[in-house]
Amino acid sequence: MQFHLNGFKPGNYQVPDEAREPDPPPPMADLPKEVDVLIVGCGPAGLALARQLADFANIKTCIVEQKSGPMLFGQADGISCRTMEIMEAFNSSELLVKEAYQLHQNAFWEPDARNPQRIKRTHKVADARLGLSEFTHGVVNQARLHDILLDGMVHSITHLVPHYNRRLLELAVDRSLTQDLRAHPVTATFERNDASQSGKVETVKARYVVGCDGARSVVRKSLGIELQGDSANKAWGVMDVLPITNFPDIRVKSFIQSKDNGAVMLVPREGGYLVRLYVELDLLGKDQRASQLNLSADDLIARARRIMNPYWLEVKEVAWWSIYEVGQRVAERFDDIPAGSPDGLVPRAFVAGDACHTHSPKGGWGLNTSLPDTFNLGWKLAAVLQGGSHPKLLRTYEAERRKVAFMLINADREMSALVATRPHAGKDASLAKTGTVDIENFIARQNGFIAGTSIGYDESWLCTGHENQALASGFPIGQRFHSARAVRVADGRPVQLGHLNKADGRWRIFIFGDAESPLDAASRSAGLIGFLADADTSPVKKYTPAGADVDSVIEVCAVFQQQDLAIEDMPDFLWPAKGKYGLRDYEKVFQTNEMHDIFEQRGIDRLNGCIVVVRPDQHIANILPLDAHAGLSRFFDGFMLR
CATH class of the missing domain: 3.40.30.20 (Phenol hydroxylase, C-terminal dimerisation domain)
Structure with a gap:
């Protein structure tokens, strides 16, 4: 399918560009007073969980989002083979397969040995993930994935829709009630931030709460859970653009390393015209944040042009852009059970997605790790709430998914160093390479993890035999x-x-x-x-x-x-x-x-x-x-x- 010819337009890609308009948010409604599961955040983790629970008529679910409506411009773009398989479990893979850019090749570019100020393609290879699944790795606007999950929710037996314009003020868990499965030990206080009732405070009591509210998660902070790991020390720019260029691999995922100006990772996007560029910037100083660099989209374009010399690049439209920091952190725990607690305690609060693991977006692993987080948790919550399984099932969420989070940040640390042309700092310096062959070897070695198809859970009473x-x-x-x-x-x-x-x-x-x-x-x-x-x-x-x-x-x-x-x-x-x-x-x-x-x-x-x-x-x-x-x-x- 082709779209975005005359400019980027979000919304349903089954509607022609000329007629496409984003769906409006649902009408404002009061939050329920009492629910079985409260989900905070409408990212991929939150929506995947809500999509699962929406199909259970006897489970009352509420999902709350601070933003004013559904996402229009997505940060994530890659849809891994495993995520495609999960979307098939929701009967929703067909549209993604039809609409997404399908990744079949990778191209590698390095400084030309005869003229190092110019780049030259070294080779192209078939994508290492081909054949690991009946699905191919795809690239599509994250907002489109959200739309498909939202559509499944609203057409479910519970007709679930998010409550937008709510900011979480406070979350408390009454420890005296957590082991009574009939109780609602979680109390969440929200403030409305819509124009009509700004400042109105609402309170929800829940049997379980899941924080899917991003890297600055209020749920995680309320539970006293710390993020542990490396702080950011490297900045990258990212932008989705509609370009005109003579760069021959503009429709092939490309790893481009220049001699003196840094690196670009180029990812073609859906529709035949849109392209994402990850542009290497500079090392950050101690306590410096990427937002303090005061760079504009024009600065990123200028840097990309220098890196891609001798090819010219004219950007006709920037659909979205941002600057981010490279840092890898994992939450010390994924639920509200403190370390060292007696066996048998039932968790009542969880964190998922970016709320419990943060990293760079270059590998396309954020969405593809966040969504499986709650795909793991959702059926367990449903089984316990319906009385079909012992509540000990809920303790397996942290055991299974925290291991995956560490795999994620270790892979991201190595990938971030390989794609960059200059060392990050400290221990990452030993990982820095000068040739794209190292990137190719990394992708081949980690292809099962990158695709999500080789991720497995350790031996336990839930994985045995x-x-x-x-x-x-x-x-x-x-x-x-x-x-x-x-x-x-x-x-x-x-x-x-x-x-x-x-x-x-x-x-x-x-x-x-x-x-x-x-x-x-x-x-x-x-x-x-x-x-x-x-x-x-x-x-x-x-x-x-x-x-x-x-x-x-x-x-x-x-x-x-x-x-x-x-x-x-x-x-x-x-x-x-x-x-x-x-x-x-x-x-x-x-x-x-x-x-x-x-x-x-x-x-x-x-x-x-x-x-x-x-x-x-x-x-x-x-x-x-x-x-x-x-x-x-x-x-x-x-x-x-x-």
């Missing part, structure tokens, strides 16, 4: 379920199995059948299906509420190797009757074929098959043999409640 990893070597326990195609038995349609893992709070059990036909009553597949359908110890029977659909808590899908299967021969459990009319579900049974052999692609043991248990956030929780009925029960019994 590592002794059975060889049964499905291509599904690493703790990492996300790596999608692959299988053929649906009922209609012969090839389907991405990973797309069955929707953000609806449900667990999935994937049965990968063994060499015996599932129609053979003596086979292990048939035995497992019979156990799940009928045994009193079956987690499906035990944890599905009376009168609910059989797949309302745990959905079971099966993939078989045999080619002579028919849906009418399958056990009723695999094509169950559901809903008020008892309609049959024909979309749970699959088979392989030569073109789509998931057993080959994901290293699944053909002789023995296996069980793959997938969490509601798409991460693999357990791998078990087909006959490990008791082990499957023990796993769910460890945290689920009747």
Whole structure:
């Protein structure tokens, strides 16, 4: 798709440039007095959490934002493969795939050895992330991602919309009430800053609060949580521009290093014309802030022109620009449980996104780490609030996501030093390189982290079964379920199995059948299906509420190797009757074929098959043999409640 030809215009890209207008904010309404979950901040972390919780009719959610309306000009631009997978869980990937710039190549430019004052392309390579997912890394205005999440919220069963123009004044957690799950121990006081009722104070009581309110988070400060790490010592400029230029790689992501004038990282944007430039500036003095440099957009353009010599650059429009500092920090904790507290305490307040990890934006990792933060937390909050899981589930948020935050800042520190042409300072000086080959090597080495596809959670009661990893070597326990195609038995349609893992709070059990036909009553597949359908110890029977659909808590899908299967021969459990009319579900049974052999692609043991248990956030929780009925029960019994 092409847009922005006659100037940058935010809004719905499905509307032509000439007619596109941003959606107005929702009408002002009073804040509710009491909620289950209070979300502070409408960034990617806050909106992803609100989007999840909006689909639960019995959970009262409120999301509050200080700004006057939805974002129009986004700071983040990169949408990683893993973020695309998460958006698919919200049934929202198609628009992003259609609208985003898809990153397929990287170009590298260095000083020309014959004339070092001029740059010269050294080489182009295919992007290292290609093939790590069925999705490609994309680049699109962050505001567009926000719009899609907001649209999903308002069209959900709860019709959730944010409350804008509210500034958080104070947040308090009553420690005497935190272990009473029925209580509302969080009290948040907001001040309205809209013109009509500026200064009006509103109070909300909540069972849980999640601070998604950015690097200067009031929630984090109210909880007494400190950011720890390196302070900023390097400044970069960033701008989104509509340029005219003879630079040949203006539509290819490019790393450009000059001899004396610094570096530029060029990222093409959506629509065919818009381009983002990250421009290296200077070292900051002690206690100096980037805002004190008194630079303008024209200064950034002039610096970019010097770096890109001999190519000329004429900027026709600057859609957005800023100057930022390079610094890497992580919050000392991600919830309100102080270090050293007894086991078993239930957290009632959390921080996510930039509120708990800060870094430079060059790697495009901010949004792509923030959104998965709350994708991890959202289903856990829902499970506890609905009484389906033990509240200890909430303690796993910090354990799983804080590790990822440290991976993020370590990668960002190295990337920031490699892209720059001059050392940052101190210990970073040893990382500074002079050739773009080091950037290329870094991207190749870190491609799984950059894509988000290799991020995994450590062994725990929520990620276990590592002794059975060889049964499905291509599904690493703790990492996300790596999608692959299988053929649906009922209609012969090839389907991405990973797309069955929707953000609806449900667990999935994937049965990968063994060499015996599932129609053979003596086979292990048939035995497992019979156990799940009928045994009193079956987690499906035990944890599905009376009168609910059989797949309302745990959905079971099966993939078989045999080619002579028919849906009418399958056990009723695999094509169950559901809903008020008892309609049959024909979309749970699959088979392989030569073109789509998931057993080959994901290293699944053909002789023995296996069980793959997938969490509601798409991460693999357990791998078990087909006959490990008791082990499957023990796993769910460890945290689920009747």
